Amino acid sequence: MSLAVCTVSHTPLMTRNEPAPGVRDRVEAAFAEARAFIGDFAPDVVVVLAPDHYNGFLYDMMPPFCIGTEARSVGDYGYEEGPLQVDRDLAHTLASAALAAGIDVAVSERMHVDHGFTQPLTLLFGGIAAVPTVPVFINSVAEPLGPVSRARLLGDALGRAAAGLGRRVLFLGSGGLSHDPPVPALAGATPEVAERLISGRNPTREQRAEREKRVTAAAREFAAGTLPLQPLNPEWDRALLDVLASGRLEELDSWSNESFVEQAGHSSHEVRTSIAAYAALAATGPYVVTQSFYEPIPEWIAGFAVTTARTA
Ligand SMILES: O=C(O)/C=C/c1cccc(O)c1O
Numbered sequence: 224m225s226l227a228v229c230t231v232s233h234t235p236l237m238t239r240n241e242p243a244p245g246v247r248d249r250v251e252a253a254f255a256e257a258r259a260f261i262g263d264f265a266p267d268v269v270v271v272l273a274p275d276h277y278n279g280f281l282y283d284m285m286p287p288f289c290i291g292t293e294a295r296s297v298g299d300y301g302y303e304e305g306p307l308q309v310d311r312d313l314a315h316t317l318a319s320a321a322l323a324a325g326i327d328v329a330v331s332e333r334m335h336v337d338h339g340f341t342q343p344l345t346l347l348f349g350g351i352a353a354v355p356t357v358p359v360f361i362n363s364v365a366e367p368l369g370p371v372s373r374a375r376l377l378g379d380a381l382g383r384a385a386a387g388l389g390r391r392v393l394f395l396g397s398g399g400l401s402h403d404p405p406v407p408a409l410a411g412a413t414p415e416v417a418e419r420l421i422s423g424r425n426p427t428r429e430q431r432a433e434r435e436k437r438v439t440a441a442a443r444e445f446a447a448g449t450l451p452l453q454p455l456n457p458e459w460d461r462a463l464l465d466v467l468a469s470g471r472l473e474e475l476d477s478w479s480n481e482s483f484v485e486q487a488g489h490s491s492h493e494v495r496t497s498i499a500a501y502a503a504l505a506a507t508g509p510y511v512v513t514q515s516f517y518e519p520i521p522e523w524i525a526g527f528a529v530t531t532a533r534t535a
């Protein structure tokens with residue numbers, strides 16, 4: 224039995240916008256440290272816990288959780304397009320274990336994933352198919368969302384199952400802390416936008432480029448103070464990282480969905496992926512956080528963290 228955790232914020236704006244001097248170097252150093260941790264741990268398989276941004280999961284069928292037995296990247300924001308290297312048997316094992324534990328995960332034989340999965344796989348392993356993975360989608364964007372406790376319990380169920388495998392399993396959580404990028408919502412959407420959120424799974428190259436250009440420009444204006452997106456909230460982010468490090472994950476159960484949005488923006492729900500990753504590790508006993516990097520980076524619309532943890 225051997226489990227470990229790495230959590231990283233993702234932001235596709237990393238390759239589009241230049242942050243303040245020194246920021247990129249510090250982020251790259253944090254990723255280098257995380258890569259060294261992962262190298263030492265030498266995982267046999269990586270369970271990637273990540274959200275989607277209306278690229279693979281749309282409102283024609285929006286599950287709270289889904290485990291992919293096969294998965295393919297849509298290639299958004301210039302990340303590699305094509306198949307991930309999914310450990311199909313393990314995906315089935317983990318899905319069965321989660322269901323047996325009372326967590327209603329969906330299963331996809333043809334999951335489509337976006338930068339939420341591909342960016343951390345690229346930055347930490349060098350490619351989207353470089354390591355055997357089990358991709359686990361955690362809806363963090365498309366309301367309505369279940370309570371945060373469900374992500375914790377999903378992680379707990381996956382951790383218990385993984386602990387019995389006799390393999391070295393890394394739980395990789397992908398998602399920012401406070402941030403509210405201009406991802407559209409179904410509530411109040413125009414008919415055209417609503418249609419895209421319901422069934423716009425295969426945009427044209429031009430449509431994808433237009434979306435990416437719009438979000439990139441919005442981030443530049445946000446950083447310049449000329450676009451009033453919800454501000455990043457370093458205080459909230461540090462409080463969340465403190466709870467993750469403390470091991471008292473049940474404390475997060477009392478954080479309401481509304482409080483996430485009010486204090487840290489709609490997309491702060493992406494920290495459900497970190498909560499699930501830490502809950503997986505906690506399922507096997509006490510743990511220690513071995514790295515905790517954090518910076519608010521407006522040019523990337525991201526409260527940006529990199530953390531690693533292992534069994535104490
Ligand atoms: O889906 C998009 O176009 C943008 C996504 C984004 C931007 C900034 C931070 C994130 O976590 C994102 O997913």
Ligand SMILES: [Fe+2]
Nearest residue numbers: 233339399493
């Ligand atoms: Fe995101």
